[in-house]
Amino acid sequence: MHVLVLGGTTEARRLAEALVDTLPATARVTSSLAGRVTSPKLPPGEVRVGGFGGAEGLAAWLRAHQVSALIDATHPFAETISFNAAAAAAAAHVPLLALRRPGWVPGEGDAWHTVGSLADAATALPALGQRVFLTTGRMGLAAFAELDQLWFLMRSVDAPEAPHPAHMEVLLDRGPFTLEGERELIRRHRIDVVVTKDSGGAATAPKLAAAREARIPVVVVRRPPVPEGVAVAGTPEQALTWLRAQGGSQV
Template identity: 70%
Template sequence: MSEPFRVLVLGGTTESRRLAEILVPDPRLQVTSSLAGRVSRPSLPPGDVRIGGFGGADGLAHWLRAHQVDALIDATHPFATVISHNAALAAATAHVPLLALRRPSWVPVAGDDWHPADGLPEAAEVLSALGARRVFLTTGRMGLAAFAHLDAAWFLVRSVDAPEPPHPSRMDVLLDRGPFGLNGERDILRRHRIDTLVTKDSGGAATAPKLTAAREAGIPVVVVRRPAGAAGVPVVTTSSEAADWVVRQLSGSG
């Protein structure tokens, strides 16, 4: 029996779990999904799973070699810039083909009142300029220090796990995990009298209903732009496309 074609998926996203669901049943493949371990109760994909960091680009390159990985897929969050940069360096060092799986960015439609920002500190500046008083902050529990000085505003922070200081002094926390429905998002905006929404351009359908709810309510949305991806890495936008890429790599390996 020939050796399996070994695939490492850097995951933690809906797309990465769907990719594992597609790939794992293929008997020719051995699929390992790697999760960062930043949430206490991650939703585990099928197949082999490892949790935790690799120790930078060198550590990841060592892991790729030690486990004889044949293909690497970066299916992490669009804002996980450190691991994406390390993946590009490690793949080049270990001579392993690399693909990035990125859900498409959100695109504003008629009626949206979007205010772009390059990073969380700029998003805080935009909030001040807008005179925001009751803010629905959906950027996760990391990076709340950027908003800690905004004493005039009250924040509703939604995250999977409870945030740690520093964070805004006037803040309530809503512990929840997507996907989120439109009716639920409408209720949050109405019940908490939200006047401004802050979000990262994560893309995808799981958290998009908040944008629709904000548009219906006439609420401005501060949208943090995505950082640039690693240069030279091919990108696909669906799990099916990523699975097709794996099959092509498998066929090319002989």
Template identity: 75%
Template sequence: MHVLILGGTTEARALAGLLHARPGLRVTSSLAGRVARPRLPEGEVRIGGFGGADGLAGWIGGHAVDAVIDATHPFAGRISFNAARAAATAHVPLLALRRPGWVPAAGDRWTSVPSLEAAAGALGGLGERVFLTTGRMGLAAFAGLPQWFLVRSVDAPDGPVPARTEVLLDRGPFTLDGERELLARHRIDVLVTKDSGGAATAPKLAAAREAGLPVVVVGRPPVPADVPVAATPEEAAAWVLGPV
């Protein structure tokens, strides 16, 4: 049995590790190639795009893939819809692996918005020193704003950025003590984040809560209709392996 994991996330690597050593199971993880030095999973790895839904369907058929798991980032919306179309074309089952989103706690000052553009529009009046943790893609939405931005991402931005920007290259997991120090050192008064979920980057939310800072949270795009969803790598592995 050949399983294709559309990966690049912590959950995708964990799933590849769970499946890799299983007898009679071949696992290929596909990475988009947008990160310069990705953390590679166990098993076979391919890097690069497929050329849209038709290209992915052709790859599935040409490599005798029996099942596909979309374990991409919750905000990688295009590949998820391409995967749904490709799996339907190739007549193979598809599962989406999505970590649960964050839930506000007592004391949080969240403003929920549907997009990066809406996040940029919501910043007026919330603060002048912005901690922007939405990744290096999509920074153009904030490029025309007058606030000062601390942009944290794994790789350096390669598109338009706000005029007053400091870039911090770093990769999670992050600690609560580290996030507290970062907010204080840069005198941050508002945080902008995507609802990525997971524990690796959640400490910034706790640090913002402690400091009483407003947080602008960009909501996730939907999973394609009729695609089943697993919340953990263990659930996804059980979907592949069936009853034990």
């Protein structure tokens, strides 16, 4: 058995750990990382870094390395690789599962403004606040580059590149974050609106609770859909159950 995990997320690392612990020594577990983050946390098992060359390149890799099952455990917003994975799995006749942590759900007291894209988030911002806590990562900052009248606190793992907003302070940090820490960021920087992607998970959720407490709006970018026809699991444990159903009796 050879399982390829398209990774880079906490769930992908947890799945790789479970597979390495569960599968016999003769099985292979390979995690593929995009290589966009400096010094990523490496999962156990074999690791490859970099792209495949689109859907055709991934399909060729699946065939050449005799992959038995493909699990797309990338970030919920890694839309391109997810659609490439679906096309490649179909072409190579390899079972495919999308591992997606559940999205966030607004609670009582939340002032969420759900939008379909970063561009839509940028359009909504001027009417909602002037000091923005931008937590959408360093990719896609061009969508906010023309908002010269606003000030941004931008948090990401690695430093951003231009184009980006003219009035921006960069905070390099990696989750998980605490509610106390998020409260302090909002207070110290006088944040009056938060922008986030619906990434889900507990590691970055405290900013939502902090925004609720501060009674400030949150612009939430809706996650893209999983490619049509692809099975979905919400946890690594569910992914293991799916793998057993594919004939992986050794799992």
